[in-house]
Amino acid sequence: MNLFNVYPLFNINPIKAQGSFLWDDRGEKYLDFYGGHAVISIGHNHPHYQTQLKNQLDKISFYSNSVQNELQTELADKLGKLSGLEDYNLFLCNSGAEANENALKLASFHNGKSKVLYFSGSFHGRTSAAVSVTDNPKIVAPVNYDKRFIKSEWNNIEQLEVVFKNQGSEISSVIIEGIQGVGGIMIPTVEFLTKIKELCEKHDTVFILDEVQSGYGRSGYFFAHQEFGIEADIITTAKGMGNGFPIGGVLIHPKFEASNGLLGTTFGGNHLACVAAIAVLDVMKDENLIENAQKMGEYIENELKDFSHIKSIRRKGLMIGIELDRDCSEVRNSLLYNHHIFTGNSNDKTVLRILPALNIQKEETDQFIDALKTVLEAI
Known part of the structure; x- marks a missing residue:
């Protein structure tokens, strides 16, 4: 049997990781x-995280x-306290x-309505309803397409008001990313979020913040919208909730x-997943990682802002989009193969996406900054 070939793969096979570094099989x-x-x-492999998972394996998985x-109760308690959302x-x-x-399902149960409003550039997942509110026709199969899912333009208050004027009584929920990741590190304005909140309250519509990528301290706040x-x-x-162990919340x-039975899952909240998530919260609190994300993100931006070929830097904390004056693939490949640094891209082909660990240190950021400067100067 062969793997179903859906991922374009770099010719690199990591077999070990520690901190902010990986080692391949060579x-x-x-x-x-x-x-x-x-x-x-x-x-990678933070000692507290490793120890907690290993200890749990000796108990029950x-x-x-x-x-x-x-463990679910402990996780909920610690998550509530660190995020400030204890209620x-x-x-x-x-x-x-x-x-x-x-x-999306819970929102529809709550108000009995069926339409969902989402925004241009969005990415919310690849499953049934999640992909239907994702702005990428290439991954929305015919079975996922439905007129109940309404797209409005990102940060466009005027269009938002028109949609609610015409269909507000039918809209069950509005879903928006705290910061668009796949969309190219697009940050919503406070006016836009405030208007969404106002219209949701007026029309009995549920306001859903997708903080899957922008949450867990990534933005310099626990959740990006809390700013x-x-x-x-x-x-x-x-x-970031499980540091590599699959878990969502x-x-x-x-x-x-x-x-009873309103929502359900077989594997969700299992013992190992909870221990992983608890360990993440412990480390975030004990090592002040949300504050470190703010500090190191600001440092990176200040060091990069005058580099050649950079048009703009979109950033909150350590969620960074570097907009170049060209397709970023050449730069990304040079960073990877010539300087051995992993970076990301986005649906905006000009945006280099930077998402280091929240405990990244100055020495490691300087390695990236020096490499990027070298690559850009060579263009």
């Missing part, structure tokens, strides 16, 4: 400035959600797409009522 060392799409939040699991409730699942599916003082009805999270405002 012994070559790489600086990880992408973290596997912002998944690596506290660095999995049982279904038909029994009590005190919210938590539903655990396995991925960002699954978190968004459950958020603006906006209160979401539902928040989804995943990527739906944070649910207390106005939503739970009932």
Whole structure:
């Protein structure tokens, strides 16, 4: 049997990782400035993370959600305290797409409406409803397409108001990323988010903040939208939540009522996933990683802002989009193959996407900065 060939792969096979570095099967060392799409939040194989997972393996790895699991309660408690959302409730699942599916479903249960408003440039996942609110026709199959999913232009308040004027009574939820990642590190304005909130309240529409990539301290706030003082009805999270162990979560405002069977999952909130997520929160708190994301992100931007071929830098914390005056693929490949540094791209072909671990240090950022300067000067 062969693998189903859907991923374009770099000819690199990492077999070991530590901190912000990877080593391949030829012994070559790489600086990880992408973290596997912002998944690596506290660095590869952090000692506390490793120890907690190994200890849990000696106890119990999995049982279904038909029994009590005190690790889920501990995770919810610590997540509530660190995020400042102690009055919210938590539903655990396995991925960002699954978190968004459950958020959209819960919203529809709540108000009995079926339409969903999403925005240009969005990416919310590849599953049924999540891909239907993703702005990429190439990955939306005919079975996923439905007129109930309405697209409006990013940061366009006027168009947003027109959509609600015409269809507000039918819109179950609005889903928006705290910061668009795949879209090219696009940051919503406070006026745009405030208007969404206002219209949602007026029309009994659920306001969903997708913080799958922009959450968990990535932006320099626990969730990106918290910078603006906006209160979401539902928040989804995943990527950095488990530092590589699959886990997702739906944070649910207390106005939503739970009932047996309303939502469900087989693997969500299993013992190993919870231990991984608890370890991430412990490290984030003990090592002040949200503050480090603010500090190191600002340092990187200040060092890069006058480089040749950079048109703009879009950044919150350590969620950084470097807009070049050309397709970024040449720069990205040179960083990888000539300087052994992993970076990312986006749907905007000119944007180099930078998502290092939240505990990145100055020495490691300087390695990236020096390499990027060399690459850009050689163009």
